[in-house]
Each structure stands twice: as C-alpha cells, then as structure tokens.
Amino acid sequence: MNEKHKILIVDDSELNREILLSILEDEYDCYEAEDGEQAIAMISDSNMNYQLVLLDLVMPKVDGYGVLEYMNKNKLLDEIPVIIITSDTSEESIVKAYSLGTFDLFTKPYVANVIKRRAQNVIRMFDQKQRDSLTGGYNRKAFLKYANSIIKNPNNKDENYVLVFFDITHLKAINEFFGIEAGDEILKIFYDELLGSSLNPLLISRLEADHFICLVNEKDFDAEKVSDRMEQTLDISGRKIRMLARFGVYYVVDKEYPVQFMIDKAKLAKESIVDVSVKPYAVYDDSIGYDYINQASILNEFQNSLDEREFQVYLQPVIEAATDKLVSAEALIRWVHPEKGMIPPGKFIPVLEKHGYITRLDKFVLEEIRRQLDSRKNKGMPVLPISINLSWMDFYDENMKAEIIEMLKKGGDTNIRLEITETSYAAMVQDGKKFLDSIKELGIKILLDDFGSGYSSFGIMEKYDFDILKIDMSFVKKIEHNYKNRVIIKKIIELCHEIGIKTVAEGAETKEQVDFLKECGCDYIQGYFYSKPLSTREFVEFARYYGKNNMISREDT
Ligand code: C2E
Ligand code: MG
Ligand code: MG
Numbered sequence: 001m002n003e004k005h006k007i008l009i010v011d012d013s014e015l016n017r018e019i020l021l022s023i024l025e026d027e028y029d030c031y032e033a034e035d036g037e038q039a040i041a042m043i044s045d046s047n048m049n050y051q052l053v054l055l056d057l058v059m060p061k062v063d064g065y066g067v068l069e070y071m072n073k074n075k076l077l078d079e080i081p082v083i084i085i086t087s088d089t090s091e092e093s094i095v096k097a098y099s100l101g102t103f104d105l106f107t108k109p110y111v112a113n114v115i116k117r118r119a120q121n122v123i124r125m126f127d128q129k130q131r132d133s134l135t136g137g138y139n140r141k142a143f144l145k146y147a148n149s150i151i152k153n154p155n156n157k158d159e160n161y162v163l164v165f166f167d168i169t170h171l172k173a174i175n176e177f178f179g180i181e182a183g184d185e186i187l188k189i190f191y192d193e194l195l196g197s198s199l200n201p202l203l204i205s206r207l208e209a210d211h212f213i214c215l216v217n218e219k220d221f222d223a224e225k226v227s228d229r230m231e232q233t234l235d236i237s238g239r240k241i242r243m244l245a246r247f248g249v250y251y252v253v254d255k256e257y258p259v260q261f262m263i264d265k266a267k268l269a270k271e272s273i274v275d276v277s278v279k280p281y282a283v284y285d286d287s288i289g290y291d292y293i294n295q296a297s298i299l300n301e302f303q304n305s306l307d308e309r310e311f312q313v314y315l316q317p318v319i320e321a322a323t324d325k326l327v328s329a330e331a332l333i334r335w336v337h338p339e340k341g342m343i344p345p346g347k348f349i350p351v352l353e354k355h356g357y358i359t360r361l362d363k364f365v366l367e368e369i370r371r372q373l374d375s376r377k378n379k380g381m382p383v384l385p386i387s388i389n390l391s392w393m394d395f396y397d398e399n400m401k402a403e404i405i406e407m408l409k410k411g412g413d414t415n416i417r418l419e420i421t422e423t424s425y426a427a428m429v430q431d432g433k434k435f436l437d438s439i440k441e442l443g444i445k446i447l448l449d450d451f452g453s454g455y456s457s458f459g460i461m462e463k464y465d466f467d468i469l470k471i472d473m474s475f476v477k478k479i480e481h482n483y484k485n486r487v488i489i490k491k492i493i494e495l496c497h498e499i500g501i502k503t504v505a506e507g508a509e510t511k512e513q514v515d516f517l518k519e520c521g522c523d524y525i526q527g528y529f530y531s532k533p534l535s536t537r538e539f540v541e542f543a544r545y546y547g548k549n550n551m552i553s554r555e556d557t
Helices: 015-026 036-042 065-073 093-099 114-127 140-152 169-180 179-197 223-226 258-271 285-308 345-354 358-378 392-396 396-410 422-425 431-441 459-463 473-477 485-500 511-519 535-549
Strands: 006-010 029-033 052-056 081-088 104-107 159-171 205-209 209-218 231-237 239-251 282-285 311-320 325-335 339-341 386-389 416-421 446-451 468-471 502-506 524-526
Touching: 006 015, 006 036, 006 114, 015 029, 015 104, 029 036, 036 052, 036 065, 052 065, 052 282, 065 081, 081 093, 081 114, 093 104, 093 169, 093 231, 104 114, 140 205, 140 209, 140 258, 140 339, 159 179, 169 231, 169 239, 169 392, 179 205, 179 231, 179 239, 205 345, 209 258, 209 485, 223 282, 223 325, 239 258, 258 416, 282 446, 285 345, 285 358, 311 358, 311 535, 325 345, 325 358, 325 524, 325 535, 339 345, 345 358, 358 386, 358 396, 358 416, 392 396, 392 422, 396 416, 396 431, 396 446, 416 422, 422 446, 431 446, 468 485, 473 485, 473 502, 485 502, 485 511, 511 524
Parallel strands: 006 029, 006 052, 052 081, 081 104, 239 282, 325 386, 386 416, 416 446, 446 468, 468 502, 502 524
Antiparallel strands: 159 209, 159 239, 205 209, 231 239, 311 325, 311 524, 325 339
C-alpha cells in the first residue's frame, strides 16, 4: 500500500528536468515529458496515476497552457494538481496560468527545500480529497481509480487479483444501542484490522457506511484465515461489544471488466450468505448472479403482493405427545404468487430480512392472526393458541416493538405466542430483554425456536426464561440413525424439564421419531407425521375432525 507518489515533470529543457529530478527522485517516482503533446499522452494513460504535474509554460508543439486546457476539459485538475515551473514572471502569463487552473507556481532558480515542501503539501492536500475522513482509507472514487490502474497495468499482467467485500453485521443496532461514537470506533478498528491482516491488501476503501472493499493479490488470499477474524469481542470505552462481519469474494477472471462491476460481484457474493452459522463468507459464481435476479424481483413485488393479499398465513398443528391431542398451532407465512405459484418462506424471508422489509410482513401476520382469533371469539367459537415467528430485524424497530405490545394488549387474551430464534436473541442488545419481559407480563408465552441449529448453546437458557423450547428439525431427522443424537435429544428434554421449560420437537415425520420423542417425555410434537402446515380453511377442517373425536386440549399449556 505504500507505493511512492508519482510526479510528472514536463519541460523541454533537459537540464531543467535533470535539476528537478535530482531534487525529487529520492522521495518520489519521477517521470519526464519533453513537450506538451507527450505530457498529454502520459497524463491520459489511466494506468498511471500521477499525484503531481510540474509543468513548463513555453514548449514546442503543445505548450503549458495547452496542457492545462486539456486537463481542464477532461476534469483532470480536480484529481491531479499542476504546479507551473517558469522563468516568465510577467503578470499576464501568471494570471493566465492560474485562470486555467494551475495550483501553484515555481519560478526559477529552484530552491530545493522549498520545492520539496511545496510538492509535499500539495500532494497531501489532494490526497486528503481522496480519503474517507473516518478511517483515513481511500474513498470509493479513489479506490476505483487506483484499483483500475493496478489491475489493468500491463506490468501486472501475470498477477491475479481478488476483490473482497466486507459488511459489518448489525452496525446500525450498535449505533443505536451504544452510540455513534462506538459505531465509529468499530469502523476504525475494522479498517486497521484489514490493513494489518494476512490479506496484505493492495488497496482498502470504506465504500459507504459499514461496507469495505479490499483489492488483494490472489497469492495473499486465504478465506479461512480471514474468517477467523470476523467475530470478535471488542472493548470500546470499557464496554464489551460483539463485532461480527461477513465477506463476499470475487476472483477477477477478466481484467477488462470495469472495477465497479467486480465490486458488485463481490457484494452479491456477500449478499448470498443466508446461513451465517455455516461460514462467514461466500465466493461469487454465476448461480449467485441468477439468485440476485430473483432477489430483485422479490423486493420489487413485495409491497404490491402484500397489498394484493398474495401472502397467506398457514397453520401447522402442534400435538400434545402424551395424549395425541391438538393443542396449538404455528403460523407460517406462504407467498401464493399468481405466476410463480407457492413460494416457500426460505426463498423470500432471508431476502426481506436483508433489505429491511421483514418487519412489514411480520406485522401483517400478527394482525391477521389477531383478526382470526377475534373473529372466532366474537362468534363464540373455540380458539387455540397460535405462535408467530418474529425476525431478529423486528427487535431493531422501535415502532414494531411498540406495535407488537399494543396489538397483544388489545387482544386481552394470551392465545398469541411469540417464537424467537437464538440468533434474534443474540441480536437483541440491552433493552431486548426488557421488551420480552413486558410481553411476558401480559401473560404471553415466548418460545425459543430452532434450538440445535447452528451454534446453539445452553447458555441462552440461563440468560432468559423461555417458556417453551423448540428442538430443531435437524436433530429430529437423525433420530433413527444416530445414537449420540438420541442421547442429546433426551438430555435436552430432561434439562428443560428440570428448569421448568416445556419442549416441542419440530419436523417429526416418521412413527419411529414420534415414538422416541414420546418415550423421552417430549411435551409437544409438530411435524408432517401429524400434519403439514394448512391453509386456514384446511386447519378448521383438521381441528373439526380432532374435536369430533374429543382430541382437542384447550387447557392452557
Ligand atoms: P420454523 O419457525 O422453524 O418453522 C418450521 C418449519 O418447518 C416450517 O417451514 C414448516 O413447514 C417446517 N416443517 C414442519 N414440520 C415439518 C416436517 O415434518 N418435515 C419438514 N421437512 N418440514 C417441516 P416453513 O414454513 O418453510 O418456514 C421456514 C421458516 O421460515 C420458519 O422456520 C421460520 O423461521 C420462517 N418463517 C415462516 N413464517 C414466518 C413469518 O411469518 N415471519 C418470520 N419472521 N419468519 C417466518
Ligand atoms: Mg418457528
Ligand atoms: Mg423452528
């Protein structure tokens, strides 16, 4: 990253060039042009990025004014400062040079120390314009310019490059809970970390907010090594803050592509990461590009589809293991698309979460369930408790939290329950617990969803008093095949019972699984063995059948 700055010396007198060269060549990479025409050709070569041009005024072919005019026209003077070197000190020529945009003027004879200082100041001043004031790294524009010249430089034709796009997770929440200063501090630490990392980056830039891009030589790139640094607990002004980051990788296949295109690909790779518990990075390939098209159409259509009621709430029965009675249900969203048919939530929920739309959907589900329960109650019909899934995003939205509490209060009953995953819980900083407490005060049960997926830990049960724990489907699936797995399920259930938590097993499909779960004393079972998620109409049918056979239990479990 510490290449020498480049200076172009333009003068038709070889002697003058020699003098300037001897003054500057220790500190800078100096290049020479003999006249204006050669200078223009050199300046417009996008592989070179001169940080300063020293320009004589009187030259054959194209003179110094001609070079300034060219640079003016091509908006190059914003990026490359020009200092005129001249012995002509007439007012007229000086005024003309300044009016054409020269930055400064050296008159002969040259004083070495003065020239060095002024060159340094000018370069530093222009360099500041290319920097991000927070991290001190390059801004987007400068990154594009320098990355372009490195990747496309013919001298580097045998090198291979990688672009790595980083995103710090939950920085918005950190800003909110710990203050902007803490967020800024994390950004700076992250930048320094990248700078000193094994990546040995050729260039780094903070593109915007919490997005960073690095240009790396392929031989320095080791994704696993980088992964190890993506999760850290930082000490920020005496507070411990967990920092998580993810990255997307793009191997430069064709150096002729625009750098912005390469950045977009690395970013798409980052955005394709759905299950963060597997690994914190993804490498771009063409299928990701295809996925992106889907993502874009999901986002485009979402609000309209919500308004058109293409989203429907399905209900999956939950059965009491000891009695086989129907006791409750889980609300699961379905997108019934007029052209694409039924789209499962796994396809669109991660996309909505990533782009901040999920809260609208969760609110819709909550309202819909509230409405269904109220309508049945008003008609004097029996109701069962229904649990609703909340996304981690909902906890960052103050309005959403207030609305959830409002809606739950309004119902005045405790038939709605909330499911949250361990990830959501982990994402809740500080006042998350307060929020859950105020819900529990209303008598509403909180379920811990997907326990055992990803990196679960029992620690979470100590941190919060969940009412019910849902054992993830990935465990249940392995019941028949894996002895250790059976022991783990059994122990989870025992442990929960010992601390007063009930258990639901998710995704039970076979009789063997159901029998084993019953044997272990699992309280409730949810899975295709009993029923798939059902439309409201189907669910009413299902419940009617169970009711006829006296197979519904409405004791508040
Ligand atoms: P989840 O909350 O863990 O829901 C259980 C998932 O397991 C559901 O998938 C359900 O259809 C599926 N399942 C249940 N029993 C079986 C079985 O025996 N075999 C198999 N193979 N699958 C079974 P679904 O409906 O595709 O939902 C996936 C996830 O999407 C849910 O996982 C939940 O995390 C999320 N989700 C669904 N609806 C909503 C919603 O309204 N809001 C939010 N934020 N997330 C939702
Ligand atoms: Mg759930
Ligand atoms: Mg689940």
